[in-house]
Amino acid sequence: MTTRMAAPMSVTTESLAPSRSTETACFHCGLPVPPDAPYAVVIDGRRQPMCCHGCEAVAEAIVAAGLTDFYHHRTTLSRRPEDLIPESLRGLELYDRPDLQKSFVRVDGEHTREAALILEGIVCAACVWLNERHVNALPGVLEFRVNYSTHRARLCWDERQI
Known part of the structure; x- marks a missing residue:
């Protein structure tokens, strides 16, 4: 099988973005970019504004994977992460209660916490790797390990940062 990459092309989101003449739209999702937002990603040689760290991270992943054609071929703006959260998961703040x-x-030191978790939906070792990489990169996370065979995870964090 031969894979062919399309030639780089300029992409704008003006036709996809909400019509707000004085606001800059996020290149990834189209929402307004806050005036002092530091988020941006270079896509096809142009610095594109992002509204938040989430859009910036997803856009960086798309660029790093060589998938910028996503932006060239899309017909609608990307959905916001909070729009993708099922209603059943929106009440998870409940678990922040001491x-x-x-x-x-488990309290492990003055500010270190350790949680034992059960993860559903882990179907391959790549899922484990991706989850570990992503969670371990979050500010305040000290360690996150997933046991693929038991679908259990151990999360250690600094409660001052999370």
Whole structure:
């Protein structure tokens, strides 16, 4: 099988972006970019504004994977992460309550916490690798390890940062 990459081309999101004449639209999702937002990604040689760290991270991943054709061929703007969260997951803030954390979080030092978690939906070792890389890169995370065979994870974090 032969894979052919399309030649780089300029892409704008003006036709896809919300019509706000005084606001800059996020290149990835189209929402307004806050005036002092430091987020941007170079896509096809042009610095494109991003509204948040999430859009910046996804755009960087798209560029790093050589998938910028995504931006050339899309017909609608990307959905916001919060729009993708099922209603059943929106109540997870409940687990931030100290009284509930007693059942699955261990205090390990003055500010270090360790949680034992059960993960559903892990279907391959690549899922484990991707989750470990992503979570370990988050500010305040000290260590995140997933056991593929048991679908259990251990998360250690600095509670001052998270």
